[in-house]
Amino acid sequence: MTTLYAILIDGMIYASWLFLVAAGLTVIYGVMRILNMAHGSFYAIGAYTGASLVGWYFAGGDGAPYWSYLLLLAAALGSGLLVGWLVEQGLLQFMYKRDELLMVIITYALLLILEDTTKLIFGVDPYFTYQPYSLLGRSDIGGLTFANYDLLLILVSVLIGAGCWLILNRTHTGKVLRAVIQDREIAVAMGVNVKLMFALTFVVGTTLGTLAGALTAPAISVSPGIGVEVIVLAFAVVVVGGLGSIEGAIVGALLVGLTRSVAVHLAPEVELFVIYGVMSLVLAVRPQGLFGRNLARKI
DSSP states (O other): OHHHHHHHHHHHHHHHHHHHHHHHHHHHHHHHOOOOTTHHHHHHHHHHHHHHHHHHHHHHOOSOTTHHHHHHHHHHHHHHHHHHHHHHHHTGGGSTTSOHHHHHHHHHHHHHHHHHHHHHHHOSSOEEOOHHHHHTOEEEETTEEEEHHHHHHHHHHHHHHHHHHHHHHHSHHHHHHHHHHHOHHHHHHTTOOHHHHHHHHHHHHHHHHHHHHHHHGGGSEEOTTHHHHHHHHHHHHHHHHOTTOHHHHHHHHHHHHHHHHHHHHHOGGGHHHHHHHHHHHHHHHOTTOSSOOOOOOOO
């Protein structure tokens, strides 16, 4: 039973982190049909910004420790809104009618540019921001000890997933976005400001990426290359669940997270391969992903 508890809780924690990373990626693709390779860089920017602000705050030594959580959120929102707006207005708005494959190449180039820009701004030395992680203490569950910060990430991912689903399915803005997804040209003909919808979507997706980075920063060593590492995992999740589907991202994150947890506890030698094994099996049976839909292409 102890091993079962460990597998379930570790799997849920890892799945919540995977969903946080993949949520922005699937939102952007779902509306804009852009497979954003630069999403990992947005994650890294959020992590570096959050680690820098929190490190500066604790270096002063005068403030209340719990304010550091607000600083993490402020870092994520500020960096996400700024970088998302600059990238969308300065680059992507001129590329919307281009081929999807070209957009992949463009966002990959953006990934390389942002990786080097991050090094120029923050340096190459790792950042350690452990205070918010240890501040919440630990809890015993089924005879095992878990960090409360990790358990809090599960709640955060649930709230973000529920919020995204409610916005897309229960609000006027969500219905407009779904109309844009179904037929962009008809949406324009009906008076929908598609450019504005695209800009809002990209900024929201970017902010979700920086939020994932900022919330992860206290639990990791923030160092160069973290953006490249997470983008591979994010792609695995959204491909398994189905590109552009929030429900698919949730199920994909749970499937990948629990499968990896089983491998870590029962067969650690295959842990590095199990994620891609799950992806291969799903795609062999359902190439569009578990919740993906076949889309008509204009010729």
